[in-house]
Amino acid sequence: MVELMTPELDTVFHALGDATRRRMLGQLADGERTVSELAAPHAMSLAAASKHIKVLEGAGLIRRDVRGRTHVCRLEPGPLAHAHEWLAWYKRFWTDRLDVLEDLLRDEDARTAARETPAKPKPDKPQEGEL
Template sequence: MVELQTSRLDSVFHALGDATRRRMLRNLAAGERTVSQLAEPFAISLAAASKHIKALENAGLIRREVRGRTHVCRLDPGPLAGAHEWLTFYEHFWTERLDVLERLLREEDARKNPPSKETPHD
């Protein structure tokens, strides 16, 4: 089970590692697109677009349906949940460390600039 999850996560991050594929996913978030529509914003051939789409399919991030001679793709965001979960661990990791750094810097500032002990004039 863990190997399957690791393999899926590897596929998702591989797919997300390419700017063209990330942009394709963003376009699919607005709704279904044909392969031609997905390729259109890029200076790439339909064959190159198909390779990108295949990587997204292998990661489970999109589904392709054949309607006659037209291939229609739609977003399947489910696998992104696993990537988000993995990234959340590191978000917490860095948040905790940055919180400690902030506390230490505030303590250092307080030591360098102690509050004034003067009493206010009435």
């Protein structure tokens, strides 16, 4: 099994567990955004947006820079790469298991088809004197 910084992954998956935060990450994938720009599509106050941003920052998924009075956020892809690696291990796990299941089902189908196919009668050999 893959062992990847479990406390960090817990934090990342917690942050990703909220739809608003996932949409904010999607916005940041297109480039830097201010807190106001991140809040606008969600019809939320700056205080509410800031709480979501703090969770994303805590997970290391974004970085916030203060430029004068403006807070600018940008995506930090590293923790997403760790989460992807963790998920990829489970993808391989399930793909392998499903491949085995598929083989078993194909074998079962072949055995069932063989049992259900009626045996063809063998042509009778002509007896001596018959022709």
